[in-house]
Each structure stands twice: as C-alpha cells, then as structure tokens.
Amino acid sequence: MREELKPEIIAVFPYLEKSGGYTTSAEDAVYNCIAHAAGANNDWWWPIQINGRGYWPIQNRNPKIEGFEEMFASLGYQKCELAESAELEIGFEKIAIYVGQNGLPTHAARQQKDGSWTSKLGHWYDIEHSTPEGVQGLIYGTVETIMKRPLQRESETDHEQENHSS
Numbered sequence: 747m748r749e750e751l752k753p754e755i756i757a758v759f760p761y762l763e764k765s766g767g768y769t770t771s772a773e774d775a776v777y778n779c780i781a782h783a784a785g786a787n788n789d790w791w792w793p794i795q796i797n798g799r800g801y802w803p804i805q806n807r808n809p810k811i812e813g814f815e816e817m818f819a820s821l822g823y824q825k826c827e828l829a830e831s832a833e834l835e836i837g838f839e840k841i842a843i844y845v846g847q848n849g850l851p852t853h854a855a856r857q858q859k860d861g862s863w864t865s866k867l868g869h870w871y872d873i874e875h876s877t878p879e880g881v882q883g884l885i886y887g888t889v890e891t892i893m894k895r896p897l898q899r900e901s902e903t904d905h906e907q908e909n910h911s912s
Contacts, residue, residue: 747769747770747771748768748770748874749769751766751767751768751769752871755769755867755870755871758867758883758885759881759885760883761880761883762873762875762880762881765876765877766875766880767873767875767880768873769872769873770872770874771871771872772871773869773871774869775869776788776789777789778791778792778868779865779866779867779868780792780814780854781801781866782854782856782864782865782872783841783842783865783866784803784818784841785856793807793808793809802817803821804820809850810850811843811845811850811851811891813851814851814854815891815893818841818843818854818893821895822895822896822898823894823895825891825892826840826893826894831894832857832877832889832892833861834857834860837896838894838896839856839857839858839896839897840857841855841857841892841894842856842857842863842878842889842891842892843889843891843893844881844882844887844888844889844890845887845888845890846886847887851890852885852886853865853881853885855881857878858874862874862875862876863875863878865881867881878892
C-alpha cells in the first residue's frame with residue numbers, strides 16, 4: 747500500500763505538505779512509532795506501561811531521552827553527530843528520536859534503504875516522509891538524537907520482530 751497522504755495527516759503535520767510523503771499502511775493500534783523504528787510491528791513499545799501496555803526490551807525504563815538512547819543502543823545503534831546524521835549512509839540504518847517542549851521523547855522514525863524515513867503515527871498509519879523534519883511540530887517536537895547501526899540481514903530483523911512480544 748502506498749497512497750497520497752490523507753488531509754487529516756497533513757493537518758496535524760503541516761511540514762509534510764511541503765516535504766511530501768505517503769501513507770504506507772492501514773490504521774493499526776497494535777504497535778507504535780518506537781516499535782516501528784526498531785523494526786517491530788507486534789507490540790506497543792514504551793518505557794512506562796499505560797493501560798497494561800508497554801513492552802520495553804531493557805530493564806531500565808527511564809522515560810527520558812537517555813533511556814530511549816540506551817534502549818536503541820541495546821539493539822545495536824550508536825549515537826551520530828546530529829549536524830550530518832540525517833544523510834543516507836550506505837550500509838547503515840538510522841533512527842531519529844524526537845522530544846517535545848518538555849524534553850521528553852515523543853516519537854521515533856527510521857531511515858529506509860533509499861534514504862526516505864518511515865514513521866508510525868500513534869494509532870494511525872505508517873507513513874513515508876523525505877526527511878526526519880517532516881513530522882516535527884507541535885505533536886512530536888523536534889529531532890533530538892539520531893542513531894545508526896549496520897544494516898541487518900532480513901532474516902535477523904524478522905527473528906528480532908518475532909521475539910518482541912509482551
């Protein structure tokens with residue numbers, strides 16, 4: 747599925763109107779942006795459990811940026827220098843962690859092999875956007891951290907997804 751962005755998405759994320767993008771999935775409340783950025787689509791990843799939901803792959807459930815960086819580091823990611831980090835690097839996949847005005851994480855996006863970015867919009871859709879800034883704004887704030895890891899073989903990623911259930 748690859749469709750033009752729905753007007754309600756552009757209304758919430760106005761930067762997408764200029765940078766463009768596509769809806770790439772149906773609505774799905776099973777997983778969230780953090781799981782999606784990690785390559786999993788079978789659970790809601792968050793360090794604090796809400797209504798009994800909140801898978802977190804590490805013991806430290808710190809809800810601050812350091813906790814999210816530690817969690818992604820446990821998946822093989824390392825922090826990039828922000829100034830040049832959104833650029834595509836052959837052989838690596840990247841994630842961007844966003845923070846709101848209070849400095850707490852709000853969202854994560856993952857760079858795809860072609861250099862575009864993919865985000866899961868809460869209970870809504872997966873979308874593709876050309877830059878990490880496409881979903882910045884009042885809802886998700888701004889990109890605080892970009893991390894990268896060597897690209898994994900498809901079978902490793904599939905195995906990782908199968909093992910991430912609550």
